[in-house]
Amino acid sequence: MENSLLDTLIAKDKALLIYLNNLGNEQWDNLWLWITHQFNWIPLFVVILGLITWKFGVKKTLFTLLFIAIFVAFSDQFTNLIKNLTGRTRPCNAIDMQEYLRQFSYKPRGKSFWSGHASLSTTFTTFIILLLRNKIKYIYVLILFPLVFGYSRLYLGVHYPIDVSAGYISGIILGTLFYKLYKVIFLKVFKESL
16 A cells, blocks of 8 residues: 555556746746755855845854855755665666656766755745744745745656755755854854844
8 A cells, every 4th residue: 555655646646747847938948947056046145145144144154155155065965865765867868768758968867856056945944034034025936946946856857846945844854953053053153032
């Protein structure tokens, strides 16, 4: 019974990816290839850095950057651990998916479950939203970052929908936990609450 349920879930996951992937067309391919590369989001990170500096000052911003660097490294390594434990092949590299997916020269190696792009971008976004929600009215618009970033992985056929969804869920959990830890450490270091 369990295997048939898992098999059904995997089959639906593949079918949904094929549907979403085939919605794409050549005129949009370069945009989505651009979106999927982390370094192209640097202007967004610079704006966020500016907002944190504006609301917290230089000393607290440096502390926050150090904390972010630590949780980014942790989140990345945790995602790699999960990928190595599950060992799911990326759809773009899976032989049984080749004829159904649009083909790109961009075919990352490594495993598929869960999406590091979705997980890390959601961890970061959750943390930043929690950090700035009482200081910047429209900070919630930042949720578009992981949504668009994660969708790029489906568009390019490098992750399944379950990979991206699990990445989002793990990111929300990790981002919330990191924020709670940050608040505790912030209070001890600066002798004030956020």
